[in-house]
Amino acid sequence: MGSGTxxxxxxxxxxRIKRIAWQIFEEFNSEKQVILAGIVDRGxxxxxxxxxxxxxxxxxxxxxxxxxxxxxxxLNSDYHLNPMPELKGAxxxxxxxxxxxxxxxxxxxxxxxxxxxxxxxxxxxVDRNHKRYPVKADFKGLSLSTSxxxxxxxxxxxxxxxxxVS
Numbered sequence: 001m002g003s004g005t006x007x008x009x010x011x012x013x014x015x016r017i018k019r020i021a022w023q024i025f026e027e028f029n030s031e032k033q034v035i036l037a038g039i040v041d042r043g044x045x046x047x048x049x050x051x052x053x054x055x056x057x058x059x060x061x062x063x064x065x066x067x068x069x070x071x072x073x074x075l076n077s078d079y080h081l082n083p084m085p086e087l088k089g090a091x092x093x094x095x096x097x098x099x100x101x102x103x104x105x106x107x108x109x110x111x112x113x114x115x116x117x118x119x120x121x122x123x124x125x126v127d128r129n130h131k132r133y134p135v136k137a138d139f140k141g142l143s144l145s146t147s148x149x150x151x152x153x154x155x156x157x158x159x160x161x162x163x164x165v166s
Contacts (some may be wrong), residue, residue: 003164003166004151004153004164004165004166005164005165005166006162006163006164007142007144007152007163007164007165008141008142008161008162008163009160009162010159010160010161010162013125013141013156013161013162013163014161016125016141016142017046017049017050017053017125017141018053019141020050020123020125020139020140020141021050021053021054021057021058022057023139024050024054024093024121024123024139025054025057025058025060027121027138028058028060028091029058029060031060031091031118032060032061033060033061033062033063033090033091034054034058034060034061034062034063034091034092034093035062035063035065035085035087035090035091035092035093036050036051036054036062036063036064036065036093036095037065037066037067037081037092037093037094037095037108037112038064038065038066038067038095038096039067039094039095039096039104039105039108040066040067040068041157042096042097042098042154042156042157043067043094043095043096043097043104043108044066044067044095045097045156045157046095046096046097046123046125046154046156047064047065047095047123048064049156050095050123051064063083063085065081065082065083065084065085066080066081066082067079067080067081067094067108067111068080068081068082069107069108069111071103071104071107074103074104074107074110075107079111081111087112087115087116087117088115088116088117089116089117089118090115090117090118091117091118091119091121092112092117092119092120092121093120093121093122093123093139094108094109094112094120094121094122094123095122095123095124096108096122096123096124097124097125097126097154097156098124098125098126098127098128098152098154099124099126099127099128099131099135099137099140100128100130100152101130101131101132101133102131102132102133102134102135103132103133105122105124105133105135105137106133106134106135109122109135121138121139122135122136122137122138122139123137123138123139123140124137124139124140124141125140125141125142125154125156125163126140126141126142126144126152126154126163127140127142127143127144128144128145128146128152129143129144129145129146130146130148142163144165146165150165150166151165151166152164152165153165153166
């Protein structure tokens with residue numbers, strides 16, 4: 001990973017993931033199942049870490065799925081959810097690493113609007129507050145005011161986790 005100013009170190013990233021997992025559990029503790037749909041790539045990595053935490057604290061079934069689509073051309077993209085769970089009546093949490101303009105997250109959420117899900121929530125580790133689309137993160141680890149020129153890099157594929165701005 002390149003250089004940049006570290007805004008979250010490994011422990012801080014872990015703590016925020018744990019806090020988000022507890023928030024998800026509190027939201028869905030009376031439900032039987034929750035589906036975590038992580039947007040490829042880093043959204044899925046974050047969903048994997050959230051899944052580990054939820055398995056440790058929650059007595060509900062937590063399914064982990066990878067959501068893939070062409071982020072550059074989402075309107076003409078095929079959407080793939082792997083594995084493909086039963087979505088009718090499901091509680092779905094769409095997970096991404098950074099919310100910048102909101103484009104990736106809103107197109108990720110869009111996929112589930114074609115199904116009769118029970119509820120739909122969103123998670124990001126970092127919310128940059130530059131929304132171009134009307135989407136918000138229901139659960140977030142950090143709100144970070146940055147310029148549009150700055151780049152937020154989330155590293156959660158392997159320890160040590162970190163978030164930097166350059």
